[in-house]
Structures are given as structure tokens and as C-alpha cells.
Amino acid sequence: MEILFTFVPKEDQQQRLKTEFPKIEFYFLYKDKTRLASADVIVTYGEDLTAEDIAAAKNVQWIMVASAGIEKLPHQAIKNRDITVSNVKGIHKIPMAESVLAHLLSLERSLPSIYQNQRNQDWNRRVGSVELKDSTALILGPGAIGSEIGRLLQAFGVKTIGCNRSGTQAPHMDEMISFEAILEKLSQADYVISILPSTTETKYLLKEEHFKAMKKTAIFMNFGRGDLVADAVLLNALQKEEIASAVLDVFEQEPLPEDHLYWTMDNVVVSPHISSKSSKYVERTLDIFIPNLKKWLVNRTVPTNLVDMEKGY
Amino acid sequence: MEILFTFVPKEDQQQRLKTEFPKIEFYFLYKDKTRLASADVIVTYGEDLTAEDIAAAKNVQWIMVASAGIEKLPHQAIKNRDITVSNVKGIHKIPMAESVLAHLLSLERSLPSIYQNQRNQDWNRRVGSVELKDSTALILGPGAIGSEIGRLLQAFGVKTIGCNRSGTQAPHMDEMISFEAILEKLSQADYVISILPSTTETKYLLKEEHFKAMKKTAIFMNFGRGDLVADAVLLNALQKEEIASAVLDVFEQEPLPEDHLYWTMDNVVVSPHISSKSSKYVERTLDIFIPNLKKWLVNRTVPTNLVDMEKGY
Numbered sequence: 001m002e003i004l005f006t007f008v009p010k011e012d013q014q015q016r017l018k019t020e021f022p023k024i025e026f027y028f029l030y031k032d033k034t035r036l037a038s039a040d041v042i043v044t045y046g047e048d049l050t051a052e053d054i055a056a057a058k059n060v061q062w063i064m065v066a067s068a069g070i071e072k073l074p075h076q077a078i079k080n081r082d083i084t085v086s087n088v089k090g091i092h093k094i095p096m097a098e099s100v101l102a103h104l105l106s107l108e109r110s111l112p113s114i115y116q117n118q119r120n121q122d123w124n125r126r127v128g129s130v131e132l133k134d135s136t137a138l139i140l141g142p143g144a145i146g147s148e149i150g151r152l153l154q155a156f157g158v159k160t161i162g163c164n165r166s167g168t169q170a171p172h173m174d175e176m177i178s179f180e181a182i183l184e185k186l187s188q189a190d191y192v193i194s195i196l197p198s199t200t201e202t203k204y205l206l207k208e209e210h211f212k213a214m215k216k217t218a219i220f221m222n223f224g225r226g227d228l229v230a231d232a233v234l235l236n237a238l239q240k241e242e243i244a245s246a247v248l249d250v251f252e253q254e255p256l257p258e259d260h261l262y263w264t265m266d267n268v269v270v271s272p273h274i275s276s277k278s279s280k281y282v283e284r285t286l287d288i289f290i291p292n293l294k295k296w297l298v299n300r301t302v303p304t305n306l307v308d309m310e311k312g313y
Numbered sequence: 314m315e316i317l318f319t320f321v322p323k324e325d326q327q328q329r330l331k332t333e334f335p336k337i338e339f340y341f342l343y344k345d346k347t348r349l350a351s352a353d354v355i356v357t358y359g360e361d362l363t364a365e366d367i368a369a370a371k372n373v374q375w376i377m378v379a380s381a382g383i384e385k386l387p388h389q390a391i392k393n394r395d396i397t398v399s400n401v402k403g404i405h406k407i408p409m410a411e412s413v414l415a416h417l418l419s420l421e422r423s424l425p426s427i428y429q430n431q432r433n434q435d436w437n438r439r440v441g442s443v444e445l446k447d448s449t450a451l452i453l454g455p456g457a458i459g460s461e462i463g464r465l466l467q468a469f470g471v472k473t474i475g476c477n478r479s480g481t482q483a484p485h486m487d488e489m490i491s492f493e494a495i496l497e498k499l500s501q502a503d504y505v506i507s508i509l510p511s512t513t514e515t516k517y518l519l520k521e522e523h524f525k526a527m528k529k530t531a532i533f534m535n536f537g538r539g540d541l542v543a544d545a546v547l548l549n550a551l552q553k554e555e556i557a558s559a560v561l562d563v564f565e566q567e568p569l570p571e572d573h574l575y576w577t578m579d580n581v582v583v584s585p586h587i588s589s590k591s592s593k594y595v596e597r598t599l600d601i602f603i604p605n606l607k608k609w610l611v612n613r614t615v616p617t618n619l620v621d622m623e624k625g626y
Contacts, residue, residue, distance in 0.1 A: 131593065275422075
């Protein structure tokens with residue numbers, strides 16, 4: 001049996017796999033598709049496989065995506081072959097929640113000004129720091145990651161309003177609403193934080209009217225997928241100062257084009273889709289992959305983190 | 314009765330005082346000492362009164378300091394006259410704890426690099442983000458502020474070790490040690506966070522040996538008072554990379570001298586003593602001052618936030 005990783009884990013992580021599965025041939029090949037044809041299992045970050053690759057990988061029965069989003073996979077090709085797909089949902093929650101809190105606290109406690117004043121060697125005490133405490137956050141997509149963000153926000157004394165398709169209760173949310181109720185709730189939110197995946201229902205969910213309904217002091221944070229809002233809509237809201245600022249980890253087009261206005265806007269933070277980065281990332285990927293592979297060897301099933309290619313998550 | 318504020322609260326805050334105490338004459342005078350001689354009570358940030366001022370303020374019986382530290386007051390002159398001194402201990406805990414978490418999360422989640430890369434319009438995903446989770450923090454001075462920092466760190470899954478004079482238990486600390494045990498504990502700490510006041514016991518408490526004992530990856534955060542460690546000692550530790558970085562909100566000399574090395578060091582964050590800044594600061598000062606003034610008018614006592622000028626806090 002052959003397993004192809006399209007990225008290269010650290011030496012000790014490779015060794016961990018080889019020790020656990022001495023009979024399996026592992027290949028760790030970045031941007032090198034020479035082993036596609038013989039791979040039985042492919043482990044990928046999910047953005048390097050085309051429909052042609054799937055055709056070439058004629059033996060593959062399971063694709064493990066070391067990412068939460070699977071929208072860049074060639075869906076039709078995978079469905080036609082009935083290939084099992086699994087992801088690493090859950091491992092992003094700690095680093096992503098920490099990143100969201102980092103960005104939020106940084107803006108509210110004036111860190112960009114503090115850093116800027118230091119570069120200017122300017123002992124400048126006139127900063128407009130405010131507090132998270134007693135504010136309100138609207139969390140779009142209170143799943144594993146969103147609930148962890150909610151838990152941390154609540155520790156800071158922030159009221160959390162969760163928002164999902166149906167409005168069914170999610171952990172660490174003081175209140176829940178459905179997608180239909182977003183518009184009327186926005187005026188209460190100091191922070192609007194999205195961790196929504198890209199699905200037919202979330203694509204361009206936020207429109208001009210939503211940004212008009214937000215507080216002028218609101219911070220919009222998109223840590224889900226870039227197609228939640230059209231660039232033109234968000235740019236317009238930021239330029240007209242309908243909201244105070246945006247922190248964006250995801251974009252309609254990634255990498256963000258070199259000439260994009262976001263790069264130079266004072267009220268935009270551009271984070272190049274790295275909020276889930278962590279020194280523990282690959283380790284945790286293996287923590288999910290290894291038990292699943294053991295199960296796979298027994299009966300060709302993947303017990304955890306299965307992806308429904310129809311639903312898209 | 315005359316009350317002199319040596320700073321100028323907002324109009325609505327001044328009105329709040331006048332409405333509560335219609336018979337009292339309030340003066341709100343920044344850098345203007347013309348009403349010193351007739352003031353019965355002085356409300357100050359604590360850094361603008363000299364021994365001569367105390368002599369001139371011959372009626373003053375109570376000085377309310379809108380700050381936690383009182384080390385810049387002319388102690389001897391105040392003790393000689395037996396003037397009551399109170400502070401606003403407690404109101405710093407929310408903004409300061411949020412600032413400490415902001416700085417810590419910012420460094421660990423690579424925000425300085427993210428901001429820098431944005432300025433360079435560089436879609437650079439190679440950042441070494443790590444997590445707070447499962448790290449260990451040593452908190453020097455787990456009083457009101459330190460315990461609040463501990464509470465938030467625990468929410469992030471950080472182990473908290475509190476350190477005070479006697480080692481007696483403080484809230485939100487997984488473990489407690491006394492000052493004597495600092496040195497042996499430092500090797501366990503990923504973060505060393507001080508919110509210690511300046512007293513005879515804390516002055517230059519941290520010496521060369523302490524920084525040598527810290528992890529090379531440690532972040533040292535001083536949010537207490539600048540004389541906890543001599544500049545030369547900290548500079549040396551940072552230059553020799555005995556620790557990874559320092560976040561300093563307080564300094565031996567404030568303002569930090571223009572030619573000081575800290576300004577331009579990559580592994581130092583200079584925050585100009587603003588971590589307790591908050592849009593709610595003066596409001597909360599009045600929340601403490603008003604009930605105390607009511608009591609004062611009855612029997613010349615200040616029920617809360619009394620300062621012991623001998624102990625220094």
C-alpha cells in the first residue's frame with residue numbers, strides 16, 4: 001500500500017508514521033506528482049489536486065485533506081469515483097480562536113499605534129484604547145471554531161450572539177439567531193466575526209444592506225471564506241466608513257492581488273490566510289490521521305472527520 | 314469646601330460631580346496651581362505634586378490619586394501632615410489584563426509580522442505562529458490585576474504560577490510561590506509577567522541570574538513598575554538573547570529617553586505606560602471617588618482604597 005503526502009512533514013513526524021505503519025510505503029512529495037498513479041491514499045492541504053490528478057490517481061480510494069475547507073478539491077471527479085474524503089476539522093479551533101482574539105485585542109488596545117509610535121521613537125500616550133468587556137459579538141458560524149471563539153470572548157465579558165442556518169443553540173453563545181435574523185441583529189454588534197465555510201447558502205451572504213446596518217464603530221472579521229462578501233461591497237463599506245475596520249484572513253481571490261486596495265487601507269488588516277497556523281498543526285493532523293488509517297486498514301472506513309461532498313463540509 | 318482636580322474630566326463627568334455635590338466648589342485645572350492654597354481635597358494622577366505644593370496646600374486633608382502607584386507623591390511631606398491618601402486600585406484590572414493578553418497573543422500569533430508584511434504588500438504565509446495553550450506563565454504580583462490576568466490566561470489553557478512575598482494563595486493561580494522561590498521556578502515559565510508595585514522589596518528584585526535562568530523562548534512582560542529590573546540587566550539579557558523578547562509598559566526612566574536602545578530593538582515592545590488606558594477610566598475613578606466623598610463629608614473618613622504611605626500601596 002502506498003500513501004502520498006503532497007507536503008513534507010518534519011523528520012520526526014515522518015518517522016512516527018513509518019514506525020506506526022512499517023508495511024506501508026510513504027511518499028512525502030511537495031509539488032511532485034510522480035507517485036500519483038500508484039497512491040492508494042493521498043494526504044493534501046486540499047489545494048493542489050485537479051480533476052486530471054484524480055484521473056491519474058487511478059488507485060486512490062481516500063483523500064485526507066489537512067484543512068477544514070474542501071472547496072478547492074475537484075468535487076465532480078471525486079464524486080464520480082466515490083472516493084472517501086476526510087478533513088481535519090477541529091484542529092483549527094485553538095490557533096484560530098487565539099488569532100481572532102489576538103487581532104481583536106490588538107485593535108481595541110491600540111497595538112498598531114503602539115508599534116507605529118515605537119518605530120517613530122515617539123513616547124505618545126494619546127491612544128484611544130477601549131475594552132472588550134461589556135461589548136457584544138455576533139459570531140457567524142458557531143461550530144467548533146466559532147464556539148471556541150465564543151468561549152474566550154465570554155471570558156472577557158463579551159456577550160456572544162451565535163448565528164447559524166437554523167438558529168439552533170451552539171455552545172458558549174448567550175443568544176442564537178438564524179441566518180434570516182442577521183440583518184435586524186447587526187445594530188447590536190460591536191464585532192461581527194465570521195468563520196463560515198463556503199457553501200451555496202453562505203456565498204455572498206453579507207450584502208450592502210448588512211454593512212449599512214452595522215455600528216459605525218463595528219469591527220468586521222472574516223476568518224471563514226472570502227466569498228462571504230463581495231470585495232466591492234466590503235470596500236465600499238470601509239471607504240464610506242460604515243464600519244470602523246476589517247480584519248481579513250480570507251479573500252475572494254487568494255493570494256490577494258498585488259494592486260488590491262486592502263493592502264494600503266488604514267482600516268484593513270490583511271492576514272494572508274494564516275490564522276490557523278500553529279507549530280502543532282502537522283502533529284495534530286497526524287493525531288487524526290493515524291487512528292483513521294488504522295481503521296482504514298481493517299475495513300476501508302474512516303471513522304472520524306468524514307466529509308460530505310454534497311454539503312461541502 | 315473646595316475640591317481641586319489637577320486634570321480635566323469630560324463635561325458630563327464634571328456635571329455628574331456638581332449634581333451629586335451642589336454645595337462643593339469644584340476646580341478642574343490642568344498644570345495650574347492657583348487653587349492649591351484653598352483646596353480641601355486634591356484629585357490627581359499622582360505625578361504632579363511636590364513637597365512645596367503640599368506646603369502651599371495648607372488646607373488639604375485628603376489626596377485622591379487616580380492611579381494605582383503613589384511613588385511619585387512627596388511621601389515625607391504628606392506623612393508629616395498626616396494627610397489621608399487614597400487611590401483607585403482595582404480600576405486598572407480590566408484594561409491592564411486586556412492589554413497584557415493583547416500583547417502576548419499578538420507576539421505568539423505573529424501580528425507584528427502580519428502588520429509588517431502588509432506594509433510591504435507581501436502575501437507572506439511563512440510566520441512562526443505558536444499557541445498560548447499548554448504554556449506556563451509566572452505572574453509576579455497576583456493582586457487584583459495579576460489575578461485577572463491569571464483568570465484570562467487560564468481560559469486560554471495556560472498554567473498560572475503566582476508569586477508574592479509570602480507565597481499565600483491568590484485567585485486564578487494553579488500554583489503559588491514566594492519571592493524566594495522565583496529563581497528556581499523561572500525555567501518552567503514561557504511568560505514572566507510582572508505587575509508588582511515599586512516597594513523596597515520589589516526594587517531591582519530581578520537580577521542578571523534571573524534572566525539567565527529563564528527559557529531562551531521566554532517573553533518577559535513588565536506592566537508593574539520600571540525599577541523591578543535595572544535597564545543594564547534587561548538590555549544585556551535581550552542583547553545576549555537569553556530571552557526571546559520583552560514587552561515593557563514601564564521603564565526605569567519615564568518618558569523613555571529618546572536615545573534609548575529599547576526603541577529600536579526588534580525583540581522589545583515599547584508601550585509608553587498606557588496599558589491601563591480605557592475610555593472608561595475617569596468614569597470608574599468617579600465611581601470610587603463619589604461614595605468616598607459622601608462618607609468624607611459625614612465623618613472625614615475614606616472607606617475604600619486607602620493607601621498606607623509606609624507600605625507604599
